[in-house]
Amino acid sequence: RIYLDHAAAMPIHPEVLRFGNRFLAGFAGNPSTIYREGLAAEEAVSRAREEVAALIGASDPASVIFTSGATESNNIAVRGTALRNMKRGKRVVTSTIEHISVLNPAKVLLKKGFAVTEVPVDRYGTIDLGALEEAVTPETVVTSVHYANNEIGTIEPIREVAEIVHARGGFLHVDATDAAGRVPINVERAGIDLATLSSNQLGGPQGMGALYIRPGVRVQPVLVGGGQERGLRPGTEDVFGIACMGEAARLAAKEMPEESRRLAAIRDRLIAGITDIEEAYLTGHPTERLPHHASFRFSRIEGESIQLAMNMLGIAVATGSACTSRTLEASHVLLAIGLAHEEAHGSMVATLGRENRADEAPRVVDAVRETVKRLRAITPL
Ligand code: PMP
Incomplete structure (x- = not known):
């Protein structure tokens, strides 16, 4: 075969499997509690946050929150950022070849009175930077362009995209699901304000993801509840999934x-x-x-x-x-x-x-x- x-879908990295077995054999408490079992769980989540931050060159681990996958991260990034900052304007820009978990959240914003522009790509799938310059206006709150496309593999010129977006004062979200762990990514040097990651694409478990949010960027939660993950991803953490994603990120960076x-x-x-x-x-x-x-x-x-x-x-x-x-x-x-x-x-x-x-x-x-x-x-x- x-x-x-x-x-x-990626098979779990054998070392993540070993790590996960050891982790499950122990008992992880609830990271929100302050007795020993809870502190140990919180410690595991913190370590994972550091590994994921390190993989993408984020100097502040607190800038990473854990989610249920790339779809959720994309929803929080696109809808959460647009809705939280809409006093700046009600415009969102994507490319025509974004994943549906970016395109569909943008369409939901149409019903909230946002204008959404899909910028075309050339025959190789590279975003048309001239068209992007015209599409992004001072009223554009979020521009979402993926790092690389999952169907045709094309890597986008993210630094150039970031320059255009920032010259007009908006935020850049980059869906890095397929690129993270495959090519070096440095969110700070590339000028990325929000970045989506998937655990499974790093060799970790499915149904697990992360979102990088540059410190200072304000985002509204899509799901509301408790204060976990800075209130942006309420609900008791998937401590096992998070720990395994952290281990997968550590191995991905190394290998x-x-x-x-x-x-x-x-x-x-x-x-x-x-x-x-x-x-x-x-x-x-x-x-x-x-x-x-x-x-x-x-x-x-x-x-x-x-x-x-x-x-x-x-x-x-x-x-x-x-x-x-x-x-x-x-x-x-x-x-x-x-x-x-x-x-x-x-x-x-x-x-x-x-x-x-x-x-x-x-x-x-x-x-x-x-x-x-x-x-x-x-x-x-
Ligand atoms: N964004 C991109 C670029 C993807 O390739 C995928 C998965 N193929 C997703 C988002 C969605 O990931 P998930 O189904 O794990 O939420």
Whole structure:
């Protein structure tokens, strides 16, 4: 079995698994209490906060809050920041290829009287900086642009985006779900005001995430209750999940340079081999892309058929984003980079991870070649 859908779900890092087993065997109290068991839990949460902050170059660990995942972080960042600061103006800007957990919260703001602008991207998925300059006005409270796209792997020019946003006095939110732990991120040097992270994308458990909020940026909670996580994420903390995410962040920071180089070499072999197939094309940016990410489109066949056929050959690949794959609609990302509907339906995404080995690349390329040939022979298209 060759698993190539790490953007959808990552196996837990073996060291996080060991750490988590030890952690669960002990007893973590409620971090809000002040006796020994509670203080130990609070200590575990604090340590995790430090590790996550360190991974993204945030000098104040208190700037990180823990959430139930990237979707929740994106909701707090987009809606919470917009609503808390709307006396400045009622405008929000995103790109056309943001994840739906950014685009949909922005749409909710429409009902509160906000104007939302989706800035276009070029055929590689790179945001149009000229269009961004026009879209962001002094009334724009939040601009949300992801660090990298999960369907096409393109890395955005975040420093340039930050300059444009800050020149007009607004806040920049960056969804770094797919980039964190893969490429070095320094929120302070990049000028990022809020950043979304996912635990699973670092090798930690699913259903766990974090949001970096630069000190001084005021955000309104989306969920209300107690005062946990500075009142922005009320409710008793998932101490186990948080501790494991912290451990995953620590390992990601340590292993990233070598691991990203290793995966990029496998990625490049996949790209070279698969784009050699007739009418097969790379999607996303040829060089400014995530080190573990290879994405393609094939003319005259359907992504779902490729996925099923590859599964039969023992290989798990994606076709677009797992979050929308069951809708059978063409990906908004692939349409936004200029593909026609029928082109957007023929996509295949391979995202690599820790267990993948270099000798798998030729096996995957052969399987894709065989699959594409067989499917084209029976296609009515
Ligand atoms: N943002 C991006 C860029 C993503 O890739 C994903 C997951 N594919 C999410 C947000 C949502 O993550 P989750 O489902 O864990 O909330």
